Amino acid sequence: MEEVDHLAHERNKAQFDVEAMKIVWAGSRHAFEVSDRMSRLVASDPAFRKDNRATLSRKELFKNTLRKAAYAWKRIVELHLSEEEASKLRFFVDEPAYTDLHWGMFVPAIKGQGTDEQHQKWLTLAYKMQIIGCYAQTELGHGSNVQGLETTATFDPKSDEFIIHSPTLTSSKWWPGGLGKVSTHAVIYARLIIDGRDHGVHGFIVQLRSLDDHLPLPGITIGDIGMKFGNGAYNTMDNGVLQFNHVRIPRNQMLMRVSQVTREGKYVQSDVPRQLVYGTMVYVRQTIVSDASSALSRAVCVAVRYSAVRRQFGSQDGGPETQVIDYKTQQSRLFPLLASAYAFRFVGEWLKWLYMDVTKRLQANEFSTLPEAHACTAGLKSLTTTATADGIEECRKLCGGHGYLCSSGLPELFAVYVPACTYEGDNTVLLLQVARFLMKTVSQLGSGKQLVGTTAYMQRAEHLMQCTSDVRSAEDWLKPSFILEAFEARALRLAVTCAKNISKAPNPEEGFSQLSPDLAEAAVAHCQLIVVSKFIDKIQGDIDGMGLKEQLQALCGIYALSLLHKHLGEFLSTGCITPKQAALANEKLRSLYAKVRPNAVALVDAFNYTDHFLGSILGRYDGNVYPKLYEEAWKDPLNDSVVPDGYHEYVRPLLKQQLRTAKL
Numbered sequence: 001m002e003e004v005d006h007l008a009h010e011r012n013k014a015q016f017d018v019e020a021m022k023i024v025w026a027g028s029r030h031a032f033e034v035s036d037r038m039s040r041l042v043a044s045d046p047a048f049r050k051d052n053r054a055t056l057s058r059k060e061l062f063k064n065t066l067r068k069a070a071y072a073w074k075r076i077v078e079l080h081l082s083e084e085e086a087s088k089l090r091f092f093v094d095e096p097a098y099t100d101l102h103w104g105m106f107v108p109a110i111k112g113q114g115t116d117e118q119h120q121k122w123l124t125l126a127y128k129m130q131i132i133g134c135y136a137q138t139e140l141g142h143g144s145n146v147q148g149l150e151t152t153a154t155f156d157p158k159s160d161e162f163i164i165h166s167p168t169l170t171s172s173k174w175w176p177g178g179l180g181k182v183s184t185h186a187v188i189y190a191r192l193i194i195d196g197r198d199h200g201v202h203g204f205i206v207q208l209r210s211l212d213d214h215l216p217l218p219g220i221t222i223g224d225i226g227m228k229f230g231n232g233a234y235n236t237m238d239n240g241v242l243q244f245n246h247v248r249i250p251r252n253q254m255l256m257r258v259s260q261v262t263r264e265g266k267y268v269q270s271d272v273p274r275q276l277v278y279g280t281m282v283y284v285r286q287t288i289v290s291d292a293s294s295a296l297s298r299a300v301c302v303a304v305r306y307s308a309v310r311r312q313f314g315s316q317d318g319g320p321e322t323q324v325i326d327y328k329t330q331q332s333r334l335f336p337l338l339a340s341a342y343a344f345r346f347v348g349e350w351l352k353w354l355y356m357d358v359t360k361r362l363q364a365n366e367f368s369t370l371p372e373a374h375a376c377t378a379g380l381k382s383l384t385t386t387a388t389a390d391g392i393e394e395c396r397k398l399c400g401g402h403g404y405l406c407s408s409g410l411p412e413l414f415a416v417y418v419p420a421c422t423y424e425g426d427n428t429v430l431l432l433q434v435a436r437f438l439m440k441t442v443s444q445l446g447s448g449k450q451l452v453g454t455t456a457y458m459q460r461a462e463h464l465m466q467c468t469s470d471v472r473s474a475e476d477w478l479k480p481s482f483i484l485e486a487f488e489a490r491a492l493r494l495a496v497t498c499a500k501n502i503s504k505a506p507n508p509e510e511g512f513s514q515l516s517p518d519l520a521e522a523a524v525a526h527c528q529l530i531v532v533s534k535f536i537d538k539i540q541g542d543i544d545g546m547g548l549k550e551q552l553q554a555l556c557g558i559y560a561l562s563l564l565h566k567h568l569g570e571f572l573s574t575g576c577i578t579p580k581q582a583a584l585a586n587e588k589l590r591s592l593y594a595k596v597r598p599n600a601v602a603l604v605d606a607f608n609y610t611d612h613f614l615g616s617i618l619g620r621y622d623g624n625v626y627p628k629l630y631e632e633a634w635k636d637p638l639n640d641s642v643v644p645d646g647y648h649e650y651v652r653p654l655l656k657q658q659l660r661t662a663k664l
């Protein structure tokens with residue numbers, strides 16, 4: 001049967017080269033080709049089927065994930081895939097698994113905090129998956145407060161070993177992914193105790209399970225922590241609980257790049273800053289920002305395509321009804337999310353560059369950019385995951401009732417995504433880290449210290465503290481200099497106000513605590529400025545292809561001006577713009593929505609997602625929604641029989657009783 005493209009009329013309207021945009025989205029032609037090849041490989045292999053996840057029991061679901069992970073690894077080895085290809089393959093398999101923690105945290109923790117000898121021994125095994133590792137930091141009693149962890153690693157000079165112990169219930173490791181049922185090893189974080197003295201939290205490699213029969217080693221109690229939010233979703237992961245009862249490990253299993261314990265039990269701190277113990281988190285936070293653009297773009301792709309298919313009201317003379325994407329309210333909710341997906345993509349690219357830069361410097365023992373890398377990764381992780389989780393839920397609502405069906409793909413996407421606001425650092429806790437960095441920076445203003453990187457704008461504090469915007473027409477709001485100045489002035493003024501108020505408190509810590517809600521807002525303003533400025537940088541760089549720049553400029557304007565609209569109170573109360581200028585911004589925003597409207601479907605096509613990856617009937621490429629929704633309903637196990645299980649036990653007696661009552 002000939003396939004009909006129900007969205008062809010939308011695609012024909014596009015005013016830019018979609019194929020060229022696919023390359024901009026992917027980052028380069030090479031990245032596009034790898035991504036395209038891997039997505040097709042996964043989509044065409046029935047072993048990676050995922051449409052039944054919501055109906056499987058936890059045990060079936062988990063076993064299915066084990067099968068897929070093993071099969072994925074087999075394909076990676078058979079096809080000699082590079083690291084880049086393998087990680088794309090994993091991405092398109094689209095199912096959280098223990099392998100994420102093995103490759104995403106266990107390996108990076110050893111790489112970042114281990115010595116050359118430790119790399120030699122452990123990475124060799126880990127790269128071949130001859131051991132499987134996880135990252136066991138969080139405990140039942142402490143997650144955010146890493147310094148509060150209670151697990152102990154006590155040095156025993158007699159045997160040259162550490163004794164790993166969980167002294168309390170709250171010291172049980174709790175949450176690590178891959179720990180519950182699969183990992184053979186873990187990097188665990190514990191307090192280093194030597195001769196009764198506590199040297200704080202350090203990382204140790206500990207074997208948890210036998211490599212022969214997978215049973216926990218003596219002294220180790222281990223299991224899964226139970227069902228999590230949503231059907232399918234993150235329940236493919238075995239988040240675990242772990243207790244140690246005086247478990248001994250050799251001294252050389254402490255990760256010793258940052259500090260060492262000698263044979264004599266002497267604690268030696270190297271020149272490397274202690275904060276490198278937190279280095280794995282910096283790495284993962286950076287990857288989470290790119291993941292945010294993937295998750296948001298996926299939800300937006302579904303909502304845009306479906307909004308173009310769905311029609312409600314407005315039929316005249318028997319003509320077709322209005323496509324819901326033509327309602328201005330739909331556009332004002334949907335297009336800022338489309339713009340955010342692009343914005344997060346570009347800031348994610350930049351953050352990856354920043355991370356690689358700081359890593360190179362660290363290798364050369366140059367640590368000066370570490371605080372900024374920490375602030376940027378923490379802040380952008382917080383900003384993008386909050387916006388993405390909220391955005392996925394908004395996309396579900398944008399799809400009306402059908403968005404609530406699992407076959408829309410959106411409920412599972414939300415359930416699997418929303419813990420990103422908590423893991424790898426609670427989003428509020430991370431904003432307060434950014435705020436500390438900002439307060440330090442503000443305190444250095446006027447000291448003559450050169451500010452660089454993302455705080456360089458504060459160098460112009462004298463101007464930014466008193467300037468008023470020169471915007472005179474709606475068109476002015478498209479000029480990068482006007483947008484940047486408004487965002488810079490708002491961020492700086494919020495930060496300076498916080499600093500002034502803190503200085504009135506009895507002491508800085510008390511002041512910081514009292515002001516923390518305002519500080520979190522100042523941190524958001526600073527992070528939004530980073531995203532806006534990186535979007536502008538991207539457009540000002542080399543972008544080839546018919547109409548691409550115009551579309552990206554429109555999206556950048558929508559991203560910035562919709563934020564301005566959302567946070568209008570801050571822009572007005574800090575005196576960065578006037579009410580008249582706010583009205584002009586709104587006027588511009590409306591015209592940008594109109595500009596994006598004919599291109600909306602093509603702008604989501606540029607994500608190049610296969611129907612397999614999207615996993616959504618509403619987001620199908622061909623827009624053939626209704627027949628497929630109808631077909632899908634009949635596949636539900638509840639429709640296996642016409643009369644449901646339980647009818648004879650529970651429904652029929654009820655009906656009979658009502659009949660009797662009726663006769664009475």
Ligand SMILES: CCCCCCCCCCCCCCCCCCCCCC(=O)SCCNC(=O)CCNC(=O)[C@H](O)C(C)(C)COP(=O)(O)OP(=O)(O)OC[C@H]1O[C@@H](n2cnc3c(N)ncnc32)[C@H](O)[C@@H]1OP(=O)(O)O
Pocket residue numbers: 069072073076086087088090093099100101103104105135137138143144145146147177275276278279281282284287370371374422423424425426429433436
């Ligand atoms: C299929 C086949 C496959 C094939 C292969 C294919 C490959 C597949 C690959 C797949 C890939 C998938 C990716 C992974 C998936 C992830 C999944 C999710 C997993 C989630 C994991 C987790 O969930 S894992 C636990 C994370 N748990 C936190 O996230 C705790 C937050 N809590 C803190 O992070 C600290 O506790 C907190 C608050 C800073 C206070 O720290 P604190 O108590 O020490 O107190 P302070 O605030 O005073 O900080 C003292 C000074 O340290 C500075 N500083 C602080 N942090 C710093 C830092 N990171 N770097 C530098 N500097 C830092 C600070 O700026 C201060 O500096 P200064 O003194 O100069 O001011």
Ligand SMILES: Cc1cc2nc3c(=O)[nH]c(=O)nc-3n(C[C@H](O)[C@H](O)[C@H](O)COP(=O)(O)OP(=O)(O)OC[C@H]3O[C@@H](n4cnc5c(N)ncnc54)[C@H](O)[C@@H]3O)c2cc1C
Pocket residue numbers: 101135136137138141142143144145174175176177234239419422423424425426427428429432
């Ligand atoms: C799906 C999932 C997977 C995970 N995987 C892993 C893993 O692989 N390995 C691992 O080690 N951990 C893992 N974790 C744990 C995760 O890192 C922690 O849950 C996270 O760091 C938050 O810590 P918490 O649970 O202690 O939250 P809490 O700190 O208890 O947060 C509770 C509330 O208190 C607030 N709060 C806390 N401290 C402050 C403060 N100083 N100021 C203001 N407000 C504050 C928070 O904002 C939040 O609203 C995972 C968690 C989840 C949900």
